[in-house]
Amino acid sequence: MLKHSDYMELALNMAKATQGQTSPNPAVGAVVVKDGDIVGLGAHLKAGEGHAEVHAIRAAGEKAEGADIYVTLEPCSHYGKTPPCSQLIISSGIKSVFIASTDPNPLVSGKGIQQLRDAGIQVHVGECQSEALELNKHFFHFIKHKTPYVTLKTAITLDGKTAAPSGDSKWITSEESRLDVHYDRHRHDAILVGVNTIIRDNPHLTTRLPQGGKNPIRIIVDNHLRTPLDANVVTDNESKTIIVTNESVKEEDKIPFMEAGCEVISLSLSRIDLHHLLRELGSRSIQSLYVEGGSAVHGSFLEERAFQEFIMYMAPKLIGGRDAFTSFGGSGVAAITEGLEMNIVSIESIGEDIKIVAVPKKH
Numbered sequence: 001m002l003k004h005s006d007y008m009e010l011a012l013n014m015a016k017a018t019q020g021q022t023s024p025n026p027a028v029g030a031v032v033v034k035d036g037d038i039v040g041l042g043a044h045l046k047a048g049e050g051h052a053e054v055h056a057i058r059a060a061g062e063k064a065e066g067a068d069i070y071v072t073l074e075p076c077s078h079y080g081k082t083p084p085c086s087q088l089i090i091s092s093g094i095k096s097v098f099i100a101s102t103d104p105n106p107l108v109s110g111k112g113i114q115q116l117r118d119a120g121i122q123v124h125v126g127e128c129q130s131e132a133l134e135l136n137k138h139f140f141h142f143i144k145h146k147t148p149y150v151t152l153k154t155a156i157t158l159d160g161k162t163a164a165p166s167g168d169s170k171w172i173t174s175e176e177s178r179l180d181v182h183y184d185r186h187r188h189d190a191i192l193v194g195v196n197t198i199i200r201d202n203p204h205l206t207t208r209l210p211q212g213g214k215n216p217i218r219i220i221v222d223n224h225l226r227t228p229l230d231a232n233v234v235t236d237n238e239s240k241t242i243i244v245t246n247e248s249v250k251e252e253d254k255i256p257f258m259e260a261g262c263e264v265i266s267l268s269l270s271r272i273d274l275h276h277l278l279r280e281l282g283s284r285s286i287q288s289l290y291v292e293g294g295s296a297v298h299g300s301f302l303e304e305r306a307f308q309e310f311i312m313y314m315a316p317k318l319i320g321g322r323d324a325f326t327s328f329g330g331s332g333v334a335a336i337t338e339g340l341e342m343n344i345v346s347i348e349s350i351g352e353d354i355k356i357v358a359v360p361k362k363h
């Protein structure tokens with residue numbers, strides 16, 4: 001017989017394993033327990049397919065009668081692509097439900113719980129809640145703001161440079177760190193870089209993990225359409241590429257990119273308005289955006305305070321260079337007191353590097 005938290009951890013681990021493949025739905029796991037035995041397991045595997053509870057209760061069969069179910073997100077109560085899970089739980093004879101996090105959608109939040117309680121089922125909310133909220137932070141943010149959760153990522157040397165003055169940056173961080181980056185590419189719906197990164201690095205911006213992984217949609221911020229036509233992101237057909245320009249770009253100049261399969265959107269007259277861009281991406285159900293720089297782009301996201309998380313990989317190298325690139329460009333603040341206060345939420349070592357994750361302080 002395990003503790004309640006052990007069963008919820010198991011459900012959370014199944015949900016963690018599906019991160020990146022369920023968007024635009026959240027990652028959800030469910031475990032059915034009867035008299036101390038695990039009799040059913042399930043996770044939501046793909047948008048439009050069965051929810052975690054459906055898989056777990058189907059696996060339990062008759063044993064669901066009088067059992068407990070542990071689920072990482074409040075069971076749905078509305079008829080979506082599948083019948084509501086709250087009804088399925090009621091008809092299966094389950095006697096108590098443990099829920100880690102309630103549904104963030106104000107239209108449905110609490111309704112599933114109420115239906116279960118009205119049917120005489122015991123409902124316990126909050127088991128491993130913080131882990132469940134962290135797991136679906138992209139989804140929760142998107143439901144609330146209708147714009148993507150933005151993660152800025154940089155890779156720097158011990159003396160704070162992202163590239164040598166020559167522009168060379170291969171490689172600053174270790175294989176292990178760069179592999180870690182690809183897990184995050186898989187978990188984000190879209191990836192964004194500025195055109196200078198395209199010109200300098202000619203990246204693919206694809207997810208290259210040993211076991212595969214989902215390629216994010218590639219967003220290139222390129223005011224004056226300077227992306228080379230032979231760039232990998234234009235020619236490799238590995239993933240959708242959207243080039244964001246300002247409205248001064250002539251329509252005929254967009255045609256070769258559109259013929260190559262790219263989408264070119266013009267969002268504003270001068271510098272790209274990031275909040276406008278994020279609303280545009282949100283309208284395309286892009287729930288999470290991974291921004292790999294460069295410094296001008298990071299500088300804009302910082303100035304606009306338009307991000308939720310900052311990941312820094314620091315490598316044990318010193319390269320010097322007054323003119324070497326750093327993580328954040330832009331005009332910067334005049335006084336330190338105007339700087340953005342952050343909370344460091346984790347520090348870990350990866351290979352020979354360290355990885356620091358920080359989030360803006362909530363005031």
Ligand SMILES: Nc1c(/N=C/[C@H](O)[C@H](O)[C@H](O)COP(=O)(O)O)[nH]c(=O)[nH]c1=O
Nearest residue numbers: 155169171172173201203204205206292
């Ligand atoms: N130079 C480094 C990075 N450089 C990141 C660049 O912005 C660009 O994404 C790279 O060229 C990756 O290309 P591709 O998309 O994998 O083909 N990022 C890192 O994490 N470490 C480094 O050392």
